Amino acid sequence: VSLSALEAIPLAGLPEVDAGADLGQLIAAAEPGLRHGDVVCVAQKIVSKAEGRRRDLCDVVPGAEAQALSARTGKDPRVVQLILGESARVIRAEPGVLIVETHGGLVCANAGIDLSNVPGADTALLLPEDPDASARRLRGCLRTLCGVTAAVVVTDSFGRPWRLGQSDVAIGCAGIHPLEDWRGRRDRDGRELAAAMPAVADQIAAAADLARDKVAGLPVVILRGLERLVMKDDGPGAAALRRPPTDDLFR
Amino acid sequence: VSLSALEAIPLAGLPEVDAGADLGQLIAAAEPGLRHGDVVCVAQKIVSKAEGRRRDLCDVVPGAEAQALSARTGKDPRVVQLILGESARVIRAEPGVLIVETHGGLVCANAGIDLSNVPGADTALLLPEDPDASARRLRGCLRTLCGVTAAVVVTDSFGRPWRLGQSDVAIGCAGIHPLEDWRGRRDRDGRELAAAMPAVADQIAAAADLARDKVAGLPVVILRGLERLVMKDDGPGAAALRRPPTDDLFR
Numbered sequence: 001v002s003l004s005a006l007e008a009i010p011l012a013g014l015p016e017v018d019a020g021a022d023l024g025q026l027i028a029a030a031e032p033g034l035r036h037g038d039v040v041c042v043a044q045k046i047v048s049k050a051e052g053r054r055r056d057l058c059d060v061v062p063g064a065e066a067q068a069l070s071a072r073t074g075k076d077p078r079v080v081q082l083i084l085g086e087s088a089r090v091i092r093a094e095p096g097v098l099i100v101e102t103h104g105g106l107v108c109a110n111a112g113i114d115l116s117n118v119p120g121a122d123t124a125l126l127l128p129e130d131p132d133a134s135a136r137r138l139r140g141c142l143r144t145l146c147g148v149t150a151a152v153v154v155t156d157s158f159g160r161p162w163r164l165g166q167s168d169v170a171i172g173c174a175g176i177h178p179l180e181d182w183r184g185r186r187d188r189d190g191r192e193l194a195a196a197m198p199a200v201a202d203q204i205a206a207a208a209d210l211a212r213d214k215v216a217g218l219p220v221v222i223l224r225g226l227e228r229l230v231m232k233d234d235g236p237g238a239a240a241l242r243r244p245p246t247d248d249l250f251r
Numbered sequence: 252v253s254l255s256a257l258e259a260i261p262l263a264g265l266p267e268v269d270a271g272a273d274l275g276q277l278i279a280a281a282e283p284g285l286r287h288g289d290v291v292c293v294a295q296k297i298v299s300k301a302e303g304r305r306r307d308l309c310d311v312v313p314g315a316e317a318q319a320l321s322a323r324t325g326k327d328p329r330v331v332q333l334i335l336g337e338s339a340r341v342i343r344a345e346p347g348v349l350i351v352e353t354h355g356g357l358v359c360a361n362a363g364i365d366l367s368n369v370p371g372a373d374t375a376l377l378l379p380e381d382p383d384a385s386a387r388r389l390r391g392c393l394r395t396l397c398g399v400t401a402a403v404v405v406t407d408s409f410g411r412p413w414r415l416g417q418s419d420v421a422i423g424c425a426g427i428h429p430l431e432d433w434r435g436r437r438d439r440d441g442r443e444l445a446a447a448m449p450a451v452a453d454q455i456a457a458a459a460d461l462a463r464d465k466v467a468g469l470p471v472v473i474l475r476g477l478e479r480l481v482m483k484d485d486g487p488g489a490a491a492l493r494r495p496p497t498d499d500l501f502r
Contacts, residue, residue: 005258005259005260005261005462006258006259006260006458006461006462007256007257007258007259008256008257008258008259008458008476009256009257010256092500092501094500097500099500107412107413157446157449160411160450161358161412161494161499161500161501161502162358162493162494162499162501162502163358163420163450163453163492163493163494164430164448164450164491164492164493164494165429165430165448165449165450165451165453165492166446166447166448166449166450167418167449167450167453167454167457168446168449168454169414178416179415179416195408195417195419195460196417197415197416197417198408198416198417198418198419198460198461199411199414199415199416199417199418200416200461202414202416202418202457203418203419203457203458203460203461204461206418206453206454206457206458207257207259207454207457207458207461209446209449209454210257210449210451210454210455210458210477211256211257211476223461225259225462226461240415241414241415241416242413242414242415243412243413243414243415248412248413249343249345249348249350249412250343250412250413250501251412251413
């Protein structure tokens with residue numbers, strides 16, 4: 001016996017995204033059948049591209065701190081300079097590893113900056129400046145263009161301490177509370193729920209990534225079956241997922 | 252335009268699981284339509300129950316180390332004693348927080364022990380002794396009973412440093428490699444993949460949890476559409492997700 005399923009549907013037919021692209025229009029054109037309660041998961045990469053966050057490494061002049069961190073980590077000093085520009089502080093710097101806290105409060109490797117090593121065109125792609133604002137804007141566009149109340153989650157792949165590999169997390173969201181609150185509820189054994197606040201936005205990002213063929217480059221995945229989580233308001237955004245530094249034992 | 256979807260289907264009709272229960276038979280009876288390539292996600296709770304991992308707190312005598320850690324964390328000294336029995340070492344102990352590395356190499360709060368506070372019957376539920384072995388056994392049963400090659404993932408909810416809330420991860424698996432290896436592959440921009448080793452078993456656990464209604468207590472979720480990941484062999488298990496301590500900056 002099975003209940004109603006959750007579906008994750010990768011969106012085909014999305015064109016290459018360039019700076020200035022209107023993601024709402026591109027997604028609405030690729031998926032005319034968007035429904036109320038859908039959760040539209042968008043890979044950070046295309047949000048950053050649309051928002052003009054590409055940087056040419058030739059234009060970057062590394063300062064003294066970047067030079068020192070480059071020596072320590074073995075990373076390109078120009079890339080380190082870009083990372084420092086996006087960071088409030090360095091959490092760990094070791095050979096091959098540079099983990100920072102971004103101005104937006106994300107703790108991640110390399111401030112989330114991706115590199116392109118196409119010969120002769122070394123570029124870096126920064127995270128969106130405010131991924132929650134990006135999600136809100138895109139949600140507003142989809143509401144206007146498709147006439148539906150959907151949620152939007154902007155996803156990126158983060159490594160984790162203690163566990164190998166990467167998992168996608170929500171760096172921005174709108175129309176969904178990133179934490180579901182079950183505190184005080186009990187399961188059918190009368191046991192307090194061990195996971196009282198599931199980080200549903202992060203779990204949504206992980207589910208979307210599973211459905212995606214990375215090489216084919218399918219940056220948008222629609223999750224259907226999570227209507228219970230989709231709100232009329234934009235909500236607090238993925239900012240609500242940030243553990244306050246005072247409450248964090250690993251920073 | 253949408254491609255083939257990933258589906259997460261919670262399984263209804265599973266009875267209460269007691270010590271000694273045959274999970275394979277229970278799941279095969281509840282889902283006679285199990286298919287080749289399905290991924291059967293099973294919450295740790297019912298695996299632990301079936302394996303007799305419930306402990307009565309009345310039977311636990313806390314030693315000196317448990318008493319000291321109880322004073323520091325504010326946790327019940329009997330619970331701390333159980334946690335220490337499951338742990339290779341303590342990673343952090345602060346008021347309200349006890350993070351350990353289990354004998355099995357998992358870094359998590361309280362050694363993954365859940366508590367039941369039913370008045371007069373305080374019990375604790377330990378993690379399965381070897382969740383990869385649990386997954387392999389269950390997979391073998393499902394192969395025999397249903398005649399299909401499915402994968403099994405044993406899931407639990409873990410907190411994360413830096414981010415609030417919990418996300419489900421894979422503590423055991425069989426029939427799937429927990430890490431997909433895209434190292435050296437490039438996306439259609441020619442960019443090296445930023446997430447070269449997606450922790451697919453953890454992402455599977457997260458997707459399964461999203462599909463589950465916690466209060467209804469639906470501990471089994473079937474993921475369909477991940478045939479590409481399901482192998483004939485049992486594979487290395489979730490043990491392959493453990494970051495070696497020498498490679499870990501946060502332990």
